[in-house]
Amino acid sequence: MKSINLNITFEQYAGVEELSKSDQELCSSSKQALDSSYSPYSKFKVGTAIRLTGGKIVLGSNQENLAYPSGLCAERVALFSIGSTYPDAVIESMAITAQTEAFEIVKPVTSCGGCLQVMAEFERKQNSPIAVIFYCLNGEVLKVHSVKDLLPFGFVEDRLGSKA
Structure with missing residues (x-):
């Protein structure tokens, strides 16, 4: 048996004012994305902004449904929009934020496992890291500077899709 220690590196800031202007803009866009959240059941809005190479920013927000499993998280809304509208685009970075009137959110809200897997797939497809704020x-x-820091054991099976 071998015991292996896994470490990740992330940056922690007291607030957005400590970020670069580019990252501040992305955070501001994720806040703007909250406006299109359809979350009448949870009342928990999530907004995502994704920057593509070239500077284009794509927004996404969570979309709920009375049949809960039929909704979709903000990250996947934005990522799937990119996949269908800009299939060859390269994602540089993404920012995610949340808001609710039910309580004060005092720590950043992180992505669910399903979203992390989709984010990892985009990173793998483009063969370059995606920074996540x-x-x-x-x-x-x-x-973080790569989705791999968030999901080091993401599902990968290279034989799927091959003709082997």
């Missing part, structure tokens, strides 16, 4: 509207910001 988790942004609390009135506080802390966390930033």
Whole structure:
């Protein structure tokens, strides 16, 4: 038996004002994406902004459904929009934030496992890292420089899709 220690590196900021102007703009866009959230059941809005190479920003927000499993997270809304509208685009970075009137969110909200797997697939497809910023509207910001830092054991099976 071998015991292996896994470490990740992330940056922690007290607020968005400590980020680069480019990252501040992305966070501001993720806040704007909250406006299109359809979350009448949970009342928990999530907004995502994704920057493509060339500077284009694509927004996504969570979309709920009365049949809960039929809804979709903000990250996947934005990523699937990119996949269908800009299939050859390269994603540089993404920012994710959340808001609710039910309570104060004091720590950045992170992506669910399903979203992380989809994010990992985009990173793998483009063969370059995607920086991810988790942004609390009135506080802390966390930033990683690759989805692999968030999902080191993401599902990968190279034989799927091959003719082998």
